Amino acid sequence: SWRGNESYRGKFMGLTQSGTTFTGSGVTVSTGLDHIVELGVNAVQLLPIFDFGYVDEIQVALNPNYPNVFNWGYMPMHFNTLEGSYATNPFDGRVRIQEFKQVIMALHERDIRVIMDVVYNHSGESETSNFHKIVPGYYHRLTPTGGFSNGSGTGNEMASERSMMRKFMIDSLEFWATEYNLSGFRFDLMELHDVETMNQIRAMLDDIDPTIIVYGEPWMGGTSPLPNNVRAGKQNLYQMEGIGAFNDVTRDAIKGSVFIANERGWVQGNTSQYTVQAIKYGILGGVSHPSLTQVNEWHLDPNKTINYVTAHDNNTLYDKLRLTGISISNTVPLQIQSNAIILTSQGVSFLHAGVEMMRSKPLPNGGFDHNSYESPDSVNQLRWDRKAQYNNVFEYYKALIEIRKTYQSHFSINDADEIRDRVHFLETSDALQAIAYRIDGLENQPEIIVMHASRPQGGIASVELTAGKSYKMLTYVDDFNLDGIETVSGTLFVPNNTSVILVEEMGAYVSIKESEVRIA
Numbered sequence: 146s147w148r149g150n151e152s153y154r155g156k157f158m159g160l161t162q163s164g165t166t167f168t169g170s171g172v173t174v175s176t177g178l179d180h181i182v183e184l185g186v187n188a189v190q191l192l193p194i195f196d197f198g199y200v201d202e203i204q205v206a207l208n209p210n211y212p213n214v215f216n217w218g219y220m221p222m223h224f225n226t227l228e229g230s231y232a233t234n235p236f237d238g239r240v241r242i243q244e245f246k247q248v249i250m251a252l253h254e255r256d257i258r259v260i261m262d263v264v265y266n267h268s269g270e271s272e273t274s275n276f277h278k279i280v281p282g283y284y285h286r287l288t289p290t291g292g293f294s295n296g297s298g299t300g301n302e303m304a305s306e307r308s309m310m311r312k313f314m315i316d317s318l319e320f321w322a323t324e325y326n327l328s329g330f331r332f333d334l335m336e337l338h339d340v341e342t343m344n345q346i347r348a349m350l351d352d353i354d355p356t357i358i359v360y361g362e363p364w365m366g367g368t369s370p371l372p373n374n375v376r377a378g379k380q381n382l383y384q385m386e387g388i389g390a391f392n393d394v395t396r397d398a399i400k401g402s403v404f405i406a407n408e409r410g411w412v413q414g415n416t417s418q419y420t421v422q423a424i425k426y427g428i429l430g431g432v433s434h435p436s437l438t439q440v441n442e443w444h445l446d447p448n449k450t451i452n453y454v455t456a457h458d459n460n461t462l463y464d465k466l467r468l469t470g471i472s473i474s475n476t477v478p479l480q481i482q483s484n485a486i487i488l489t490s491q492g493v494s495f496l497h498a499g500v501e502m503m504r505s506k507p508l509p510n511g512g513f514d515h516n517s518y519e520s521p522d523s524v525n526q527l528r529w530d531r532k533a534q535y536n537n538v539f540e541y542y543k544a545l546i547e548i549r550k551t552y553q554s555h556f557s558i559n560d561a562d563e564i565r566d567r568v569h570f571l572e573t574s575d576a577l578q579a580i581a582y583r584i585d586g587l588e589n590q591p592e593i594i595v596m597h598a599s600r601p602q603g604g605i606a607s608v609e610l611t612a613g614k615s616y617k618m619l620t621y622v623d624d625f626n627l628d629g630i631e632t633v634s635g636t637l638f639v640p641n642n643t644s645v646i647l648v649e650e651m652g653a654y655v656s657i658k659e660s661e662v663r664i665a
Contacts, residue, residue: 167529190260193218198269202229220269258328266337267297298366335361336378360389395427414600430491432561450492464513478642485644501542502532579606591649616647
């Protein structure tokens with residue numbers, strides 16, 4: 146049973162409700178806003194909330210049985226207007242504005258920042274778009290024969306390098322940042338934009354609030370006439386200070402390629418020197434390091450590295466594990482370990498909504514939906530019964546986030562040189578099936594050792610701990626305790642698909658003034 150305001154379901158206002166719960170599997174769990182707060186995240190990225198095509202907001206309001214009520218929102222119509230289907234009343238423009246501002250306030254009051262997914266790389270329509278009507282052929286890139294270039298894969302691409310399109314993007318982002326007090330922007334298909342435009346956007350946002358985060362997809366959805374040397378993609382990320390990009394290298398190494406449904410990754414036992422290197426790349430926050438010899442290092446700055454396993458695109462993590470032959474009963478440890486790697490890595494950690502409760506996108510006739518951009522609620526919904534069923538997974542994710550926040554000075558190092566100085570990989574009993582590393586503490590701070598074991602021979606991997614030191618074990622198999630499960634020293638043994646976090650036990654230090662010392 147679910148407790149909440151039904152009229153707010155699927156609307157902006159649904160994100161403002163507190164006190165909502167779901168009861169099932171013998172437990173009552175928080176839902177919605179309270180769930181996000183309980184999880185402990187510090188930012189929420191919303192899929193596009195500007196006015197987009199393919200959902201008739203008037204029909205949604207007038208007809209309760211209107212079938213086409215969901216879309217991810219990646220076909221922009223009016224870039225500076227809020228989507229009306231998310232408002233309780235789309236007939237009055239003030240309502241959608243006021244309700245979205247209530248969302249911002251509800252999250253900000255709980256110290257959660259709001260990031261907007263922006264789609265300036267293409268327009269929802271091509272020849273009939275407002276841009277093409279204003280100046281035909283100017284705002285879009287065209288092919289040599291005069292057609293619309295389709296680098297987005299959705300029919301066209303915008304020409305960000307042209308002065309008035311660049312100005313439109315900058316003015317639009319300034320409006321969203323100031324009018325709605327947004328804390329970040331995620332750029333769809335960022336490689337379709339040019340470096341100069343992205344740098345001017347960063348400079349403009351710095352003037353408003355330098356803590357506004359900017360990151361995007363460092364790829365495109367087709368081919369583009371935009372020259373390689375100005376594309377805001379992987380090869381030119383080094384030219385864009387303060388702009389991050391998703392790390393697909395570590396993503397695919399952890400659980401297999403997003404393009405090959407049944408391909409296994411490291412957590413499923415498909416280990417190689419490259420997958421180990423690719424995971425180490427994420428652990429290091431995308432910076433260059435002597436231990437990396439097979440990975441092209443292109444982030445170079447932990448603040449630019451968005452580490453993740455899954456997002457709204459492609460299969461959910463649970464579905465990917467099932468498609469690679471993992472049984473339902475065995476998905477839990479792999480679901481935990483996949484993001485235990487992310488949450489103990491340098492850089493920015495990114496979680497797909499629902500991954501903490503084994504989110505699945507099942508198709509009605511079997512199989513899983515990997516491209517649910519206009520699929521119904523039965524596919525895209527966040528199912529709170531799965532939180533009740535897999536509450537142990539939720540609690541584990543919650544603990545991992547709390548550990549990351551508690552030891553922020555270890556897991557969120559901002560400087561590449563400091564990462565190279567403080568993060569050291571350790572030799573394990575199985576070099577391909579177990580990854581271990583030590584993070585040195587700063588003055589009067591503990592040393593932390595992290596070990597991830599995939600599927601080592603014999604089911605157990607080991608690593609030698611620093612001689613003479615003992616450690617609190619915070620995580621082990623399906624157990625976790627921020628105060629420590631037990632104390633370990635000497636040799637650490639770790640079973641299959643287990644990630645262990647150890648924190649050095651430190652004695653008490655007392656500062657005594659010389660004048661207070663008494664010698665008998």
